[in-house]
Amino acid sequence: MAEIKKVGVALLGVGVVGGGTYEILTTKREMIKKNDNIDIEVKCVLERNIERCKQLGIDEKIVSQNIDDIVNNKDIQIVAEFFGGVEPAKSFLIKCLKAGKSIVTANKEMFSKSWPELEAAAKEGGAGLYFEASCVGGVPVIRALTDSMQGNAITGLKGIVNGTTNYILSKMSDEGVDYDTCLKEAQKLGYAEANPTADVDGFDAMYKNSILSSLAYRKRVPIDKIYREGISGVSVDDINYGKELGYAIKLLAISKCLDGKIEARVHPVFIPASHPLASVKGSFNALYMHGDNVDDVMFYGRGAGALPTGSAIVSDIVFAAGKLEKPRRFYWEDDVTVNDDDFASDFVSKYYVRVAGNKAAAEKAFSGAKIEILKSVEKDGQVIFLTGEAHESTMKNALAAVDSVKGLIRVED
Ligand code: HSE
Numbered sequence: 001m002a003e004i005k006k007v008g009v010a011l012l013g014v015g016v017v018g019g020g021t022y023e024i025l026t027t028k029r030e031m032i033k034k035n036d037n038i039d040i041e042v043k044c045v046l047e048r049n050i051e052r053c054k055q056l057g058i059d060e061k062i063v064s065q066n067i068d069d070i071v072n073n074k075d076i077q078i079v080a081e082f083f084g085g086v087e088p089a090k091s092f093l094i095k096c097l098k099a100g101k102s103i104v105t106a107n108k109e110m111f112s113k114s115w116p117e118l119e120a121a122a123k124e125g126g127a128g129l130y131f132e133a134s135c136v137g138g139v140p141v142i143r144a145l146t147d148s149m150q151g152n153a154i155t156g157l158k159g160i161v162n163g164t165t166n167y168i169l170s171k172m173s174d175e176g177v178d179y180d181t182c183l184k185e186a187q188k189l190g191y192a193e194a195n196p197t198a199d200v201d202g203f204d205a206m207y208k209n210s211i212l213s214s215l216a217y218r219k220r221v222p223i224d225k226i227y228r229e230g231i232s233g234v235s236v237d238d239i240n241y242g243k244e245l246g247y248a249i250k251l252l253a254i255s256k257c258l259d260g261k262i263e264a265r266v267h268p269v270f271i272p273a274s275h276p277l278a279s280v281k282g283s284f285n286a287l288y289m290h291g292d293n294v295d296d297v298m299f300y301g302r303g304a305g306a307l308p309t310g311s312a313i314v315s316d317i318v319f320a321a322g323k324l325e326k327p328r329r330f331y332w333e334d335d336v337t338v339n340d341d342d343f344a345s346d347f348v349s350k351y352y353v354r355v356a357g358n359k360a361a362a363e364k365a366f367s368g369a370k371i372e373i374l375k376s377v378e379k380d381g382q383v384i385f386l387t388g389e390a391h392e393s394t395m396k397n398a399l400a401a402v403d404s405v406k407g408l409i410r411v412e413d
Pocket of ligand 1: 303
């Protein structure tokens with residue numbers, strides 16, 4: 001039998017996900033040793049809350065408040081970070097990478113904003129970057145993109161990548177509960193970020209879209225290239241009218257790579273009620289992708305929570321432990337960031353538009369902009385239009401002349 005590889009790990013923070021990770025590493029240590037021939041030992045925990053450490057059964061001797069205890073510890077090869085936010089996570093991880101320690105993180109904000117700097121530090125230290133838990137929590141979408149889709153050019157992805165907004169929209173849609181009440185419940189249930197703006201205004205989904213799209217198209221798609229709109233403007237009325245027309249509402253992270261042009265966006269979308277993503281309810285997440293050979297694939301599961309996210313972190317730790325001699329890195333020497341020539345900023349979509357009265361003004365605006373009306377329905381003194389495809393700028397310019405627009409939602413088939 002091959003000799004068991006001993007690997008030392010440090011955990012930066014043992015809050016919700018850090019605690020879940022510690023629990024899995026402890027309860028599954030023997031199983032991982034047997035299955036993967038790797039013995040993973042937590043050698044240091046960076047945590048101020050000693051009570052929390054005691055609660056988790058962590059030996060006080062391995063608890064520290066000084067990152068240098070980890071940076072200088074030769075027995076630690078992998079550092080997993082659970083702080084969230086950009087700093088101090090970024091500075092601590094860069095220090096660790098430069099010292100040759102591979103990093104594992106669920107921190108989508110820090111990772112999407114700092115990927116090139118982390119990459120440079122990883123190269124300097126001969127270490128690797130692992131971030132499976134940063135997108136779609138416990139669902140293994142990153143490794144699917146990097147290790148299972150190599151035989152494909154990926155042409156597009158659509159994801160429900162934020163559990164808070166999916167919970168809110170599902171509840172508004174299924175129970176008719178208003179937005180503010182749903183948000184409060186999502187916060188109570190612990191799905192929402194500390195500042196729920198990150199969820200409801202689409203920032204969290206934008207960070208995840210940046211990471212997923214960069215991997216899908218093998219070009220870094222920075223967050224400033226991603227159109228972003230949150231869910232606070234979505235009304236129960238529009239959700240109900242959309243339902244009557246056969247649509248479900250979702251906040252989607254969408255990206256496409258067509259004819260060499262990449263587009264990426266996050267906004268509320270009407271999708272057909274028969275689309276597989278429409279059945280993803282509550283705080284669940286899903287990623288739907290198209291590869292030119294595999295066709296459509298879909299991944300579904302829990303995008304947040306201590307144990308689901310901890311599951312992805314532990315998977316990364318085991319994966320990283322197996323790759324210490326040839327650590328995983330992505331973007332370094334070549335400039336592979338999308339530039340303006342690679343990017344389609346003015347995307348094309350179909351639209352749902354609701355206007356109060358004055359049908360003729362809306363029809364005139366659509367006709368003047370050469371936007372086809374596929375269907376129009378009169379309801380409760382209002383008119384709902386479903387249009388053919390139009391550039392976003394064309395639609396916005398056309399509607400600037402209509403003063404009674406009450407709702408606008410993009411439609412994806
Ligand atoms: N706030 C995030 C969500 C947590 O609601 O999906 C997981 O990234």
